[in-house]
Amino acid sequence: MYSEKAMKHFKSPQNMGEIKGADGVGKVGNIVCGDVMWLYIKVGKDKKGREIIKDAKWRTFGCVAAIATSSVVSTIAKGKTIEELIELSNERIVEELKGLPPVKVHCSLLAVDALHEAIYDYLTKKKRQVPEKLEKKHRRIIEEIERIEKRYKDFIKAEESLVKRK
Amino acid sequence: MIYFDNAATTMVRSEVLKSMLPFFCKKYGNASSLHSKGIEAKKALESAREKAARILKCAREEIIFCSSATEANNLAIKGLAFEAKKNGQNHLVVSAIEHHCVLNTAEWLKENGFKVTYVPVDKYGVVDLKALEKAIDRKTFLVSVMYANNEIGTIEPIKEIAKICQEKGVAMHSDAVQAFGKIPLNTKKISMLSLSSHKIYGPKGVGLLMKRNDVKIEPLLHGGGHEFGLRSGTENVAGIVGFVKAMELVLKEMPKESKRQARMRDRIIGKALDIPETLLNGHPKQRLPNNANFSFRFVEGESIVMKLSEHGIFASTGSACSSPKLEPSHVLLAIGRKPSEAHGSLRVTLGRYNNEKEVEIFCEVLPEVINELRRMSPFWK
Ligand code: FES
Numbered sequence: 304m305y306s307e308k309a310m311k312h313f314k315s316p317q318n319m320g321e322i323k324g325a326d327g328v329g330k331v332g333n334i335v336c337g338d339v340m341w342l343y344i345k346v347g348k349d350k351k352g353r354e355i356i357k358d359a360k361w362r363t364f365g366c367v368a369a370i371a372t373s374s375v376v377s378t379i380a381k382g383k384t385i386e387e388l389i390e391l392s393n394e395r396i397v398e399e400l401k402g403l404p405p406v407k408v409h410c411s412l413l414a415v416d417a418l419h420e421a422i423y424d425y426l427t428k429k430k431r432q433v434p435e436k437l438e439k440k441h442r443r444i445i446e447e448i449e450r451i452e453k454r455y456k457d458f459i460k461a462e463e464s465l466v467k468r469k
Numbered sequence: 470m471i472y473f474d475n476a477a478t479t480m481v482r483s484e485v486l487k488s489m490l491p492f493f494c495k496k497y498g499n500a501s502s503l504h505s506k507g508i509e510a511k512k513a514l515e516s517a518r519e520k521a522a523r524i525l526k527c528a529r530e531e532i533i534f535c536s537s538a539t540e541a542n543n544l545a546i547k548g549l550a551f552e553a554k555k556n557g558q559n560h561l562v563v564s565a566i567e568h569h570c571v572l573n574t575a576e577w578l579k580e581n582g583f584k585v586t587y588v589p590v591d592k593y594g595v596v597d598l599k600a601l602e603k604a605i606d607r608k609t610f611l612v613s614v615m616y617a618n619n620e621i622g623t624i625e626p627i628k629e630i631a632k633i634c635q636e637k638g639v640a641m642h643s644d645a646v647q648a649f650g651k652i653p654l655n656t657k658k659i660s661m662l663s664l665s666s667h668k669i670y671g672p673k674g675v676g677l678l679m680k681r682n683d684v685k686i687e688p689l690l691h692g693g694g695h696e697f698g699l700r701s702g703t704e705n706v707a708g709i710v711g712f713v714k715a716m717e718l719v720l721k722e723m724p725k726e727s728k729r730q731a732r733m734r735d736r737i738i739g740k741a742l743d744i745p746e747t748l749l750n751g752h753p754k755q756r757l758p759n760n761a762n763f764s765f766r767f768v769e770g771e772s773i774v775m776k777l778s779e780h781g782i783f784a785s786t787g788s789a790c791s792s793p794k795l796e797p798s799h800v801l802l803a804i805g806r807k808p809s810e811a812h813g814s815l816r817v818t819l820g821r822y823n824n825e826k827e828v829e830i831f832c833e834v835l836p837e838v839i840n841e842l843r844r845m846s847p848f849w850k
Contacts, residue, residue, distance in 0.1 A: 313772075314779060319845050330847075338790070341847040362847040366771040366790035370845060406793060 306401040309371040316370055318377035320360045327428065329420030331413055331444060332365070338410060339364040340373055342417035344380070346425055356380045356388065361417070368407035372414035375399050380418055388422060389434060391415055416444055471782045471827045475668075475759060475820030476619055476647060481711070482670040482821075488714040489672065492707035500704050501693065510706045517713040524716055525656060525679050533678045533696045534709050538646045538665035539570040540689075541678035544700065545642045545661040546574045546613060548686030550583060553610030560584045560608040564596045564625070565803040566618055568644055572799070584608070593752040594623035594804045601630060605637045612641045616648035620787055620800040620816060621751030622760025624652060631658035640684055650719035651727055651757050660684045664716075666708065670821065671715030675708035722821070730819045731758035733828045737817055740832040744839055750801060750814065759819040762787075764801070764810040767849045768842040773815050776838040782831055787814040 305313070325343035332339035340363045347357035359377040363369050375396055380388055393411040397403050403411060423441050426433050433441075472480075492513065498506035500514045515529070522529040535541050550561065563575050565587045575585045586604040589597050596614055605612065612634050617624045627643055634641040635658050642661040645654060650669045656662055661684060666675040680686065680699075692701025719726075738761050741747055746766040765773065770786025777784055787798025789812060797811035806814075817831070843849040 310775075313775065316845065339847055362845055364767060364846040364848055365769050366788070367775050369769070369790075370772060406795065 304404050305367055305371075306403075308399075308401040309368065309403065312371035312374040312400070313367045316374040318358075318360045318374065318381075319362065321362060322358060322360050325360075325421075327421040327423075327425030329417040329422075329424060331416045331420055331448075338366075338369055338413055340369065340413050340417040342373070342376070342414075342421045344418075344421045344425060346385070349382075349384070353384045353386075355382060355384050357382075359418075359421075365410060365413075366407070368403055368410035369413065371400060372396050372403075372411045373417075376414040376418050385422055385425075388418060389437060391418065416440070420444060471823070471831060473782060473784045473817045473819060473823065473827075473831065475823075476816065476818035477785060478667045478673065479670045479820050480822060481667075481672055482715065482718065484718060485671055485711045485715045489707040489711040492710060496706075500706060501695070510704075513710055514704050514706050517709050520713050521677060521716060524720065525662065527656075527679055528682060530697055531679055531682055533680060533699050534704060534712075535676050535678060535696070535700050536674055536705070538568075538644065538663045538676040540700075541663035541665075541676045542568070542570045542613075542642075542644055543574050544678050544686065544689055545663060545680070546571065546611065547578065547689060548699070549611050549640060549642075549661075549684065550578055551687035552685050558608050558610040560586070560606060560610065562586045562588060562601065562604045562609055562612040562639075564588050564590060564601075564614045566590055566594055566620075566623075566800045567613065567615055568619055568646070571613055571615070571644060588614075590623075590803055592805050593755070594618055594621050594750075594800065595752060595755065596625050596630065598626060598629055598633065602633050602637075605633070605639055609637075609639050612639055614641075614643060616643050616645035616654065617652070617757050618751070618800060619647045620798060621762045621804065622647075622757035622818075623752045624648065624755045624757065627659070628655050631655075634658070634660075647757060647760075650716070650723055651730075651759060653723075666712035666715060669715045669719045671712045672708050675705055675712040677712070719821075726821055727758040730821075730823070733819055733823065733825060734758060734761050734817075736825075736828055737761045737832065741835060744836050747839075748806070748810065750804065750806065761817045763815050764806060765813040765815065765839050765843075766810060767846045768813045768839060770812060770814050772842050773813070773838060776842065777834065780834045780838070782834060784818075785816045787816065788812050 322343035326346040327344045329342040342361045344356050345358035349355045359380040361373040363373040393415045396411040423437050496509050498510035500511040518529050518532050521532045579585050588601045614630050640660040644663045646665040649664050660681050662679040664677050667673040688699045690701045695701050741763050748764040750762040770788030771791040774786050787801050789795050789797040797808045801811035
C-alpha cells in the first residue's frame with residue numbers, strides 16, 4: 304500500500320521535534336478529526352542575501368502518510384528560499400514519496416499547508432506583506448478548521464445520544 | 470512473526486487442509502449429479518451437514534451452507550425481510566455495533582422502504598435490553614444482535630434477548646462469527662445464526678446460516694435449487710468439509726484453549742494499561758477470551774499497526790485513517806469514545822497458534838512503540 308520511500312520516512316523520520324524560539328509556526332488539522340501537524344521554521348539568509356528556511360522541524364499526530372509527508376516537507380524546505388517554497392505543491396511531495404494511496408493524498412496537503420502556515424506566521428510576525436496566494440490559503444485553512452469542528456460537534460452529539468452511559 | 474489478528478482471519482489448520490484435499494482432484498464430483506462420482510460428493514456434503522446440525526443442535530435441513538458469514542447475514546436479514554413484507558411487516562431491529570455486513574444490509578433495506586431501529590449499547594458495548602424491548606413493535610419482523618463483537622470482544626446478553634424476542638413473538642438472528650469456538654453458545658431460542666469458516670482455522674469462502682424450519686425466508690440466489698432452494702449454486706464440497714472439520718476441532722479444544730487464551734489476554738491488558746493515557750475498550754469481564762482492544766491517547770492507530778508490523782507483530786485498528794472512508798470505527802463511537810480516542814485504537818486478537826513467549830515480546834515492544842509515536846505527537850509533552 305505504501306511505497307518503500309514512504310515507509311523509509313515513516314521508519315526513520317527526519318527533523319522530528321520542535322524549534323525553541325522558532326521564527327514561524329504552522330499549526331494545521333485538528334484533534335477531533337485526527338490529523339494534526341505542527342511545523343516550526345527558522346529563517347536565515349543565503350550567500351546571495353535571499354531569505355531561506357535554515358531549519359524546519361515538526362510534530363505530527365497522524366497516520367503513516369502524515370508522518371512520512373511531515374518528514375519529506377521538512378527535508379525539502381531546508382535551504383530553499385521562501386519564494387520557492389510558496390510555490391511548493393502537494394504533488395511534489397507525493398512525487399518525492401513515489402506516490403501515496405489515493406485516500407492518503409489529503410495527508411500530503413496537510414504537510415504543505417503546515418509549511419505555508421509557518422511562512423505566513425513568519426511574515427505576519429515581521430509585519431511584512433503577505434503574498435496574495437498565502438493569504439488566500441490561510442483563509443481557506445481557517446475556514447476548513449471551523450467547518451470540521453462544527454461537523455464533528457454535530458457528529459459527536461448524535462453519537463452521544465446513542466450511548467447510554469452507565 | 471507474531472500473528473495477533475485472529476479476529477480478521479486465521480491460518481487453516483493442517484487437519485482441516487488434509488480433510489479437504491481429496492475433494493479437489495479425486496472426489497471432485499458435483500453433488501447434484503446422479504452418477505457415483507456425484508453420489509460420492511453428495512455423501513460427503515450431507516455427512517458434513519449432519520455433523521454441523523449435531524453441533525448446533527438443530528435438524529439437518531436447518532443448515533444452509535453458503536460463501537461467507539456476510540452472505541449468511543444478508544440471507545437471514547433480506548431473506549426474512551422479503552418474506553415479511555408479504556405480511557405487511559417492515560421493521561428491523563439491530564444493535565448499533567453490528568458488523569458492516571449487517572448494518573449496510575439494514576441501510577439498503579431502509580433505502581428500499583423498510584424501517585430500521587438501531588439499539589444503543591452502554592459504555593462497554595452491551596446492548597441496552599430495555600431499549601431493545603421498546604423498539605419491537607407489531608411490524609417488527611426480526612431482531613438481529615451479534616453474539617460477540619468483532620472489534621471490542623464484548624459478549625452480548627443473547628439469552629435475554631432471545632427471551633424477549635420469544636415473548637414478543639419476533640424472530641431473532643445472531644451473527645456468531647466471533648463467538649463460535651471461543652465461548653459455549655446458547656442457540657436454543659435463536660431463529661437464525663450465522664457462522665464463518667475462516668475465523669476458526671477453516672478455509673475462506675465458506676459460511677453457514679442455521680435457520681429454524683418454522684422461519685420462512687426468500688432466497689437471494691435463484692438457480693438450481695441447492696440448499697433446500699435457499700441458496701443456489703454448486704456446493705463448495707471441499708470448503709464445506711473443511712469448515713465442518715474446523716468446527717469439530719475448535720470445539721474439542723475450546724475448554725482448554727479459551728482458558729489459555731484468556732490468560733494471555735489478561736496479561737496483555739494488564740501490561741497495556743500500565744501505559745499512561747490508555748483506555749480499555751469493551752467489557753472488562755464479559756469479553757471474548759482472545760480479544761483485547763485499547764485506545765492510546767495522542768497517537769494514531771495506523772501508525773501503531775505499522776510500527777508493530779516493523780517488529781513483526783500483526784494487529785489491527787479502528788482508526789479513521791485506516792478506514793476507506795476515513796471514518797472512525799462505529800463501534801468505538803457507539804461506546805462513547807471520542808473520535809480522537811477511536812483514532813488511537815489497537816485491536817489484538819489471539820488464537821491457538823499464539824504462545825506466552827509471543828505475549829511477552831509484545832508486552833515489551835508495545836510501550837516502546839507508543840512512546841516513539843507520542844514523542845512525534847504535538848499533544849504529548
Ligand atoms: S492522518 Fe488520517 S489519514 Fe493520514
